Amino acid sequence: MGSPTEVASVLVAVRARSTGWIALLAVLGVLLAGLVAGAGPAAAAAAFPRIDASTVDSYRLTPGSVADTYGKRIAALERNAQLAPRGVADVLASANRTARPLCHATYLASALNPKGFCWQDGEDDDENVWIPQGVSGSGDANPATGTVGGRRVVVADWHDGNDDFIRVSFVDITDPNRMTYRHVLLVEPSSDTTFKAVAGHGHGLAWSGNLLFVATSGSLIRVFDVRHLWAVDTSTAQVGLGSDGKYHARYHAFALPQVNAYWYPGGVGCASLTGAHPCLSSLAVDHTGDGSLITVEHSAKGGGRVVRWPMDPGTGLLKVSSDQLVHAVEGFTSPVWGMQGAVARDGYFVITGVCPEYAGQTGVDRPSCLHGGVGGVSTFRLAGQAPVNSQNLSYWPATGELWLISEQLRERVTVRVPFNTLTGTA
Numbered sequence: 001m002g003s004p005t006e007v008a009s010v011l012v013a014v015r016a017r018s019t020g021w022i023a024l025l026a027v028l029g030v031l032l033a034g035l036v037a038g039a040g041p042a043a044a045a046a047a048f049p050r051i052d053a054s055t056v057d058s059y060r061l062t063p064g065s066v067a068d069t070y071g072k073r074i075a076a077l078e079r080n081a082q083l084a085p086r087g088v089a090d091v092l093a094s095a096n097r098t099a100r101p102l103c104h105a106t107y108l109a110s111a112l113n114p115k116g117f118c119w120q121d122g123e124d125d126d127e128n129v130w131i132p133q134g135v136s137g138s139g140d141a142n143p144a145t146g147t148v149g150g151r152r153v154v155v156a157d158w159h160d161g162n163d164d165f166i167r168v169s170f171v172d173i174t175d176p177n178r179m180t181y182r183h184v185l186l187v188e189p190s191s192d193t194t195f196k197a198v199a200g201h202g203h204g205l206a207w208s209g210n211l212l213f214v215a216t217s218g219s220l221i222r223v224f225d226v227r228h229l230w231a232v233d234t235s236t237a238q239v240g241l242g243s244d245g246k247y248h249a250r251y252h253a254f255a256l257p258q259v260n261a262y263w264y265p266g267g268v269g270c271a272s273l274t275g276a277h278p279c280l281s282s283l284a285v286d287h288t289g290d291g292s293l294i295t296v297e298h299s300a301k302g303g304g305r306v307v308r309w310p311m312d313p314g315t316g317l318l319k320v321s322s323d324q325l326v327h328a329v330e331g332f333t334s335p336v337w338g339m340q341g342a343v344a345r346d347g348y349f350v351i352t353g354v355c356p357e358y359a360g361q362t363g364v365d366r367p368s369c370l371h372g373g374v375g376g377v378s379t380f381r382l383a384g385q386a387p388v389n390s391q392n393l394s395y396w397p398a399t400g401e402l403w404l405i406s407e408q409l410r411e412r413v414t415v416r417v418p419f420n421t422l423t424g425t426a
Contacts, residue, residue: 046335050376059328073189095180109384116415134204135405139396146398185249194240204282209316218270218279223260282341341392
């Protein structure tokens with residue numbers, strides 16, 4: 001059949017001549033990934049059907065009027081010299097933790113040459129005081145260059161063990177020999193004079209321009225603006241204005257205030273697998289066209305929904321229709337068991353979830369798998385495995401990197417591989 005490189009060239013040429021061959025590309029491309037990665041053939045295909053348009057249109061989010069409310073409160077708070085707005089560069093310059101080169105098994109095929117980092121030894125890696133969930137970074141925030149302020153930056157979000165707090169970590173990976181980071185507490189402006197902690201599970205996050213989108217619960221996406229980071233006192237566990245006249249963020253040196261939010265009209269919760277309110281279990285930016293936000297719905301078995309929400313390139317926010325609601329524009333029913341995250345590029349999805357050989361098995365934490373395929377056609381288990389309990393994904397166009405994060409205690413990794421090599425696409 002020729003070398004993997006020759007096969008890849010043929011597939012690229014076929015796709016360029018006719019988009020009608022995209023289903024063939026999905027099948028052959030994943031088989032090619034197995035050849036390139038040297039990990040044997042991919043698993044059999046499973047249907048990845050499209051959800052009908054009328055049903056997808058019933059998936060709607062509202063921003064309400066919270067942007068105005070938060071905007072006024074933030075303006076009032078920043079009139080206090082203690083809360084002068086800072087930026088990501090200030091957080092990176094004051095980094096107080098050191099990420100380690102990959103130190104745990106990734107289970108990824110060796111030919112993918114996985115790169116990345118482990119968190120600092122101690123609480124971040126060895127305890128469940130905080131648990132990582134979502135991953136994004138400068139490659140999402142600035143897809144043209146892959147950098148923010150000239151730095152390569154990974155951002156991850158974590159929830160505490162009781163879902164009372166959510167933090168984000170800004171990791172400077174510009175120099176792979178010296179990767180440093182600092183945690184930042186997410187807060188909500190509760191008045192013109194103080195703020196409170198944001199609670200929730202922090203299911204996932206996506207960084208677009210100056211905005212961080214964070215799915216804090218299954219039916220709520222909060223938005224934060226990285227131009228409004230606040231340096232605060234670190235001496236107490238308080239959050240907000242303390243009796244000492246200082247602002248605090250539960251021992252964190254920085255707080256990041258919420259500027260906007262999206263939720264289901266009426267404030268209703270999500271309904272997994274059925275109904276007009278798909279659960280929002282992860283977030284990722286798809287940079288195709290004007291851009292969109294991809295959400296997935298976690299389910300123990302297959303059937304979770306993958307939903308695309310349009311973005312407004314003018315504002316960087318979700319695109320609001322004339323009825324002042326955000327209408328989903330595309331949806332699929334995933335066959336992947338235990339789906340935790342998904343990202344898309346040009347109609348091709350990569351999904352984290354359970355390996356086919358482990359489906360239905362409980363009681364033991366096992367490596368995850370990556371699944372790939374075209375929406376509306378099918379998915380395949382991609383070659384090799386993935387870190388235990390892999391969570392969200394992020395694709396960086398400028399460098400062609402696919403990033404993923406895992407939450408497994410004492411095995412936590414944040415790792416990148418070449419998207420094209422993994423998927424066999426170009």
